[in-house]
Amino acid sequence: MHRHADIIFVAAVAIAAAVPADAADRQMVSIAPGRLGEAVILLGRQTGSSIGISDQSLATLSTPAVNGRLTAEAALKRLLRGASASVQRIDANTWRIVRKAPLRPATKAAPAQTVPIAAPPPAEIVVTASKRDLPLPRYPGLVEVVDYNALPSGEAAAGTASLLSRVASLSSTHAGSGRNKLFLRAIADSAVAGPTQATTGQYLGDMRLNYAAPDPDLRLYDMQGVEVLEGPQGTLYGAGSLGGIIRMIPNPPNLARYGGNISAGVSAIRNGDPGGDLSATLNVPIAPERLALRLVGYGVREGGYIDDVRRGLDDVNRTATYGGRANLRFAPDENWTIDLGGVYQHIKGDDAQYADRTIGDLSRASSVAQPYSSDYALVNLRVERQWNDLRFISSTGYVRNILSESYDATQPDTPASLFRQRNRVSIFSTENRLVRDLDNGLGWIIGASYLESTSAITRSLTSYGAAPVLAQVIPGVPLYGGGLPATATGVRNSIREATMFGEASLELAAGLVVTAGGRLTNSRLSGQALDPIPLLSSAEIARAEAQADRNETIFLPSLSLLSDAVPGLTVYARFQQGFRPGGLAVDDQHVRRFSNDRISTLEAGFRKGLPGRDPIALSASFAYTDWRDIQADVIDRIGLPATANIGDGRIYTVEGRIAVRPLPALTLDGSIIYNDSRLHRPTPFVRALTLADQSLALPNVANLGGRLAIDYRRWISDDISMHLTGSARYVGTSRLGVGPVLGRNQGDYVDTAMTASVSRGPLQLSLTLTNLLDSEGNRFSLGTPFDLRGDYVTPLRPRTVRIGIDFAF
Template structure:
């Protein structure tokens, strides 16, 4: 958004009020940050090469009960924890790269500030999350547009996880608000009361153009009472040197990062019918700056050379995530009772060098400084409670019923101030905006599955949700507007699910699925006319919603050797939440409609006991249906940050080396071209990110209880562009383009102490 400065300080009030409202609603897109591509910790123990390696049947909890993935009537990807560690994958960006059709766009100035989208459900600069994030059964992240909900996808360290489940398409009935494009669930390894185990892991790596990095991890599983109680703890640290250099400051690296995390879980099983799991996790991510390169928006070439940018101010950021949860499971015989309680705290803070935007904007008014920085914070505290009853397995009728409650207290602050040539803040503060907010939601939900025959069934599900929100406004600084009143909103939303499933043969299923999802609406910062006291803008924006229609087939072609899944879908999206303007003031509003059609196809094969192959393909045609002035898009124009075609190929071979089990593996990832925004997006010029292909290699050997691994990421050193922020380009500045890491080579070592 460009603000045209008037000729006097008094006249600055109205534009600065627009600026403050834009800040509250997220209308000022800050920048696109780093996308990590470094490999992870050492591989788990390697199985003997002589063991049969047929395709393993995996289970998911997509429908809130554990069942084989091939039985679930939707696209459900399961990445096992041991496979991710063996493959050297450790971050959210790695997950997105492995799952075609998923896009990871890091924003907000650093690690942890990110957007995940699936199946093309994106408008570029997101008002709120369209993919739900869960840790076990606890929803993580803000549901509100005012506490970083649009850029707070949980980037949890992929250490000591049983699996990561990815569910495609809307999951609004069972998982609630925000899961309209899909859902990602981190599933931790549970404590085991039957045996003692421990593992220590160390890794060192080097990135072309950067310096060395490392990973350190320790895991301990301790039975407290055999068969009754156990404790499991994981501690980890990941450090990366970065690979982007600042031309203005001697070519120093400015995108290094460090992540520290810990997870502790206590499992109690006082009887065969009662289980209680208590979990606490904490993770802190710090980054010197974003892994972005200054690029000429017209030519797509680096302004000052590859892997460089110019900064007048450093751009540090920090993200902290804490979660405490209690999961109680009781077998009542006639049903299973689950009670899941969660408390979480999320904080994100950082600085963006906004000099390229504000220097030319303010200079004509006589305000001249060496640099301008935007300091920002997002904070959210959230309490959730879910209780549900699940019927026993049956081939006649199965049901599930539950209640959900969440209470969130969030805040968003942004502080615009001048800095001197020594990067020290100067007075006075130009604008300081603070927006405390609350979000409360209650919901009831249920599903019922009726078996028409042993081979065919139908499922109907419904969820009724109601939320209430409150937003306050506090301004200070020389451009601060007059005090404005608080605003509030409330709404009720119903989501639906209908599936039909038919099993024509053993280990095969055909399904059809219709499902809906939504994002909550919310209040808007009120702007009052000082002359007559009337509101100059809308007091709230509506929820947006979509319907997805999907048909798919899953099954074995050659049992245990060749299996495939294919799904065709169409998603109709209406009342899209977008950044907009009303009566000259920026805010959030609702646009028209969009449509996404696509195909997802996965093939897995084990042609021999030692060789495993897998391929996954996603083709997406996501377009606007209606013209949108607020988005700057025309009907038929592609939705941003979505590749028409993406593909992943993987091969793993197990063998023996000197009598010891060993492995070799390779992964090829292709991502098609994307646009960062619409062609006439206000304040965000369109930039095309070209297609790219990356190749990863891995290998390892197990010697006794020690595992040694070697990896190469981005073997051919491709310059893959993953996201682009063109906000500064409105004032003639470069595009800030996020890149995958250059070629990275590393060595892993782990030791088991079981």
């Protein structure tokens, strides 16, 4: 219904009044695809303009991404391009968006007719993780794009867990925040965290977050969006992108406007501890249109819900996280952008997350506490230079990640013992690339990168007995008693990678694009035993380290064919490879080398429509993956994490998604993934753990997964909006590892969530419920690796309610 009174958005008006600006000046504008109502709020904040909408039904119109140094008028025109609305200028700093009038008949004699208002075209989604800013219809592969509207503060506080509930092909080991391993598209090696490289690459902007370490689980506050590209992605991202990559895109500093956001929430867990979260974002222009600083700080406390009956303690698995980000942007002119950023985050878990089903669904009996912690720091310099149709991007940074873990190592008839492991990871990386986006039938990228990464794992064993104990938990490692630690053998792995890569796309005919690329990598590997115990011979150590010190050169080709000749329909086929370098590991108190592994994937699929934009959007793909010399982190006979090549495998993957938009304000979304994985050529030591001719599924690969979601938005009045979301995700059955000991089942559960929020101008109130069904599903079947006899499970967090408030200024 037409409204005669303008809807003037409070946030935009307030900012404009607080800091007046000339709307004719060009400002840095960064707006993700979404709906017109949210877009004009952001545009008002970024340009200092007052923007009203004359008809509240226009607020639900889809809008494309708008980025660049623009005037408020130019940005509004881009937002409304092709839409059934136009912009009217009220004064130098005030604008009104109105519905376009229907066309009038050409002559008075003709009967009066009203021409129906055409539906707006679907907003363009740009896949920036492709490094060439490809529109989604022209990206040959599977990608999930989570925009900023889908990450309210409650989900931002949850970190990577919020992505698990949104991406059906993404899975985790659920060992605890900061120590989880993430897997995409069933490319999973194992459950425990050893010295091997991750199968899924993670990035903050253009900066690599991880290498030989688990997911750092950065909190997702103040994010512009998250892109998940299924792998392998070897051509553009190199080693460690076998399953794909996750790219988090933070909001950049705004060079023109002062502003920010504050959020707070409190949560309660059924039969558990309370929790809470607090965050603040501040954007400060230092020199208007030249220099600006953006700061983000946060703290999150997650209540515990596991009881330890042996020690008589309740809710032992509490977790606390605090951290922040800072980004300084300098734009000397419209062609240069220089960003200097930093990240710090600390995670402290009071105890392990697992329970023992023989005792209770949310209980266990441990002799000692098993705390863990993660210290993560990053600094990054990014420089971008823009020409007419060329872009040069240089990204250089350094990461330091220290993960400390502990496990109950108590054995029958021995005093309480604790095994500690600390993994110190450092990463230096730089990448420089020149890009021409696909235009006039030609697009390409060429670049070079260099990476140095070191992982140093140190170990110790502590007995709390009153005197030295003769029994041994780890051969060759004494139990001193009295809480004195004894050193166990550790390992250091280092790698230096120099790489050249390139990719080019050519439109052979209208709507037919072929893309070919390749990556040439030279890796220099070295390994070293740390604090070797006397039981190990010097000759054995020297022999293993000599094998680890080597040079490897590998070439990864890629090829894809895409057609979007039929409007709204994309059909593609692609071939891509990926790899991980080798290294050293300690296995049964022997220092041994593991070699590199390599993956090749053939994929074919299609996309029709855009989810949340078109009435119906469909996508599906089929992939065959060949995985050679699979690296896996395993548990040796002593109980220590180690890395070994377990053989060759193959994976068939089928994925499908349908998103239906029956009403402009309502979207129904469903997705499914089926995996058939086999370890068809296991190595001798794996065969020794299994029955003859037994077919083995790859560990941690669920055979079936799926997700159903609902999203509903509407305007209650001129300045009040409502947003409802709900989801249910099924995680199928998988096995912890290979062999009878690690072959226990896990998964086979449904996780549910619902969020309701009401916004009025800059203020938002929200209510979130997770695990609505209070399911007790098993997410991960490993407790302590020193006791593999127990029926250990990692349960879902019981039903949790959170009440939150957000305020933008």
